[in-house]
Amino acid sequence: MHPATQEAAGHENAARVFDPLRPRLTRVAYRMLGSVADAEDVVQEAFIRWLGTDRAAVREPEAFLHRTVTRLCLDQLKSARHRRETYIGPWLPDPIVEEEEVExxxxxxxxxxxxxxxxxxxxxxxxxxxxxxxxxxxxxxxxxxxxxxxxxxxxxxxxxxxxPRFQVEKQRGLEIAEAFFAATRSGDMTALGAMLASDVSSHSDGGGKRPAAMRLIQGARQLLRLHRGLSVMYRKYPSRLVRKGFVNGLPGFVTQEADGELQTTALEIEDGKIVAIYVMRNPDKLKHLH
CATH class of the missing domain: 1.10.10.10 (Winged helix-like DNA-binding domain superfamily/Winged helix DNA-binding domain)
Structure with a gap:
């Protein structure tokens, strides 16, 4: 067999084993790293290493590849920790938006x-x-x-x-997310206030790329003051609801803001009240949603 043909056949055989495992391996890497791009890079590096491995000697390919991905993630986490320390404003993991709840x-x-x-x-x-x-x-x-x-x-x-201590029922969670979107965009502070726990916290990640609160906002009164100001902006520059769903396992939604960029909002809900709000505005962390 011609060397090029042999190499192509080897590549095809390696991919036949690897490709069905890729989604699970990516999920492991994402859970380890909190970054979609980094997870995909790690999994691709694992595939390159798989190509160079004596695959006939590997009895359990899935276990071997899990080990490879995890070890690559451990190496990556050392540099990720430094990046987190120098990050501008609050850091949130890349948002994964799904139709179904991931618990x-x-x-x-x-x-x-x-x-x-x-x-x-x-x-x-x-x-x-x-x-x-x-x-x-x-x-x-x-x-x-x-x-x-x-x-x-x-x-x-x-x-x-x-x-989660008090799991919110799926449909109820999505209804609260929809009501939250409507109240914040229309400026209905009475409706918004009724949804918030007194000690609610708000985390927004702009990564220094888009305007976002540079620190955690704590308490319903502070949050209502913030949204009262934002509602004036929303009336001038509306945001559009793109999709409802679960953002990293929490009820939430994706919007397109006036600057044309996407944004995700995720709501942590306990006893029917919103106890935490997570807003992703960093465009680098939203690219995969496009």
Missing amino acids: DVTLPLMLALERLSPLERAAFLLHDVFGQSFDEVAVTIDRDAAACRQLASRARSHVRDAR
């Missing part, structure tokens, strides 16, 4: 994962979210099973409060 890793949990060490994060996600045994986790992150159990336990204690 395994919601946006508040992803923010809690940021406080973990890379190894704690890996042990928690691989065991608690993706269902791997501690023996499998141990091979992946190159620690013994007892150490992995300890890492996951420490992680669990850090993220416990970020787990």
Whole structure:
């Protein structure tokens, strides 16, 4: 067989195994990194490494590729931590918008994962979210099973409060999101105030690329003051509702703002009240939604 033909056949065989696993591998990488672009880069690097591997010697390709992706993510997290420290304003993970609710890793949990060490994060996600045994986790992150159990336990204690305590019913969540959009755009502060918990917080990520609050806004009174001002702007420069759905597992919506850019809003809801609002405005983190 001609070398070029042989290489093409090898590439095709490698892709035949890899491609069905790509969505799950990307999901693992995204949960680790909080960035769609970084997750896709890591998975592509894993594919390049898969091409260069003696694949006949790999008994369990899926386990091998999970290990490869996780280890690449651990390397990536070291530089990501520095980028977070120098980030302009509040940092939020890239928004993933889906029709259905995803309960395994919601946006508040992803923010809690940021406080973990890379190894704690890996042990928690691989065991608690993706269902791997501690023996499998141990091979992946190159620690013994007892150490992995300890890492996951420490992680669990850090993220416990970020787990949803009172899951809002799916349809009710979307109704509240729609009502929130209508009240904020029309300037109906009475309707908006009725939806907010007294200690509601608002997080907006502009990344220094678009105007956004440079710090966390806390409390219903502060938030109503902010939206009273924004509603004046919305009357002059309307925003358009593009899509309703679940943003990183939370009820929310995608809008197109007056500057032509997209924006996502996600609402954390407890006992029928909005307890946190997450707004993504950084265009670099919204590219994949186009």
